[in-house]
Amino acid sequence: MTAAPPPVAVSSRRPALGFIGGGVMAEALIGAVTGACLVAPGAILVGEVSEERRRVLRERHGVGVTKDNLAAAGAELVVLAVKPQHLGSVLKQLRGRLREDTIVVSIVAGARLRTLCEGLGHGLVVRAMPNTPARVRKAATFWRASADLSVPALGRVRSLLGALGTEVEVDDEAGVEMATGLAGPMPAFVYLFIEAFIDAGVALGLSREQATLATVESMRGSLELLLRTQESPAALRAQVTSPGGATLAGLKVFESEGVREMVDAAVRAVHARAQELGQLALASREPGKDG
Ligand SMILES: NC(=O)c1ccc[n+]([C@@H]2O[C@H](COP(=O)([O-])OP(=O)(O)OC[C@H]3O[C@@H](n4cnc5c(N)ncnc54)[C@H](OP(=O)(O)O)[C@@H]3O)[C@@H](O)[C@H]2O)c1
Incomplete structure (x- = not known):
């Protein structure tokens, strides 16, 4: 003890x-x-x-x-x-x-x-x-x-x-509600993508350590580039995407699988659930645990 x-x-x-x-x-x-x-x-x-x-x-x-x-x-x-x-x-x-x-x-x-x-x-x-x-x-x-x-x-x-x-x-106040759909869960969304990219790197044959480094450092670099240059995400993406190139092959998979629709649906789902939880807060009257 x-x-x-x-x-x-x-x-x-x-x-x-x-x-x-x-x-x-x-x-x-x-x-x-x-x-x-x-x-x-x-x-x-x-x-x-x-x-x-x-x-x-x-x-x-x-x-x-x-x-x-x-x-x-x-x-x-x-x-x-x-x-x-x-x-x-x-x-x-x-x-x-x-x-x-x-x-x-x-x-x-x-x-x-x-x-x-x-x-x-x-x-x-x-x-x-x-x-x-x-x-x-x-x-x-x-x-x-x-x-x-x-x-x-x-x-x-x-x-x-x-x-x-x-x-x-x-x-x-609606601005806070909309941010609840985006900023609140963003760390979870980002970590989900990081996990998926690391797993994909491991499936290709990298060690987990190498796959983690390749994913996390590339994400960090991409964000730094965005913040420092203040160019639009679309412009920076275009710089990595040559016609007929390897990056384009990957981006085509994201687009054909509906990544934008998926992100839109996820953000809307968080927003809607947060509002439901707000209603739940009103309804909850459980005593017991407080104090
Ligand atoms: N996590 C996020 O990323 C995030 C981001 C933005 C906003 N928020 C909001 O922040 C709030 C807290 O989230 P959280 O992730 O910190 O939750 P959490 O880790 O579950 O923390 C809440 C704490 O409050 C305790 N608690 C429960 N009833 C209480 C009472 N009557 N009096 C005093 N303490 C009590 C809980 O104890 P028990 O576990 O024993 O019940 C728990 O330790 C949520 O409303 C969430 O919507 C969260």
Whole structure:
């Protein structure tokens, strides 16, 4: 049996940043904001139901942890980072219990600003959609605030989300919903392609290590080229595609197999599912696990 980790001293002062839910995304955000020195670990308090996750977050990041969501919700800025199906019970638990000046940032897929404001009985709410590259401060986060946020409050949100990578404030909440179909799942889409290319390289006869290197370094190089030259993806693709050449033979397979239609259908499916999950959040009223 391993010895219990030493308790982290949580300041009796109001935490600067609170989390409700301490899973994958909360950990990515914690790593990013502490890595950017935006918030000290001791000024972060995470409300999390799982004892194991509380231990992991305390050991890895030195943040304060609690099973009492209301304590974490006492922070100046509170991030809602539970799965959509747990949002209903969290909203119920926090309703009317937030301080008037608390800024709430929800990253819950599908949960609308109106749902969040009404559910919490609170006006200062932001809906944001980051993605897991936040772990290395390379997220693309689209966000929209409720009308009640002041200019300084918007500035605080911008610096929090900016610490995760690139942040984009959109004019309309629909923009966040559309980004949910694209930016949120993009790491999973990219990794699926990487896995498939590595497997194809291995099937051709490369070692897994060589196939991984050929795939990942070529992807990295292609992205760097795109970002640095600012030429269009189509123009850069044309530069690799000589008439009758080998690349064209591969591209023809993608086109004839309907890769564009497949991508379009996948993005639409994510968008639709996120909206369904938002509805599920409204319907969920399970008590039990919180607190
Ligand atoms: N993962 C992504 O790439 C991504 C990207 C953008 C946005 N999001 C959004 O981010 C949110 C969190 O996703 P995630 O991947 O971080 O999920 P996750 O890893 O499952 O983290 C959620 C954590 O919250 C805990 N929890 C459940 N109910 C709770 C409650 N009432 N109070 C406090 N903690 C509670 C869960 O514990 P148990 O596991 O024991 O239930 C879990 O540890 C989701 O709404 C998702 O839509 C995710």
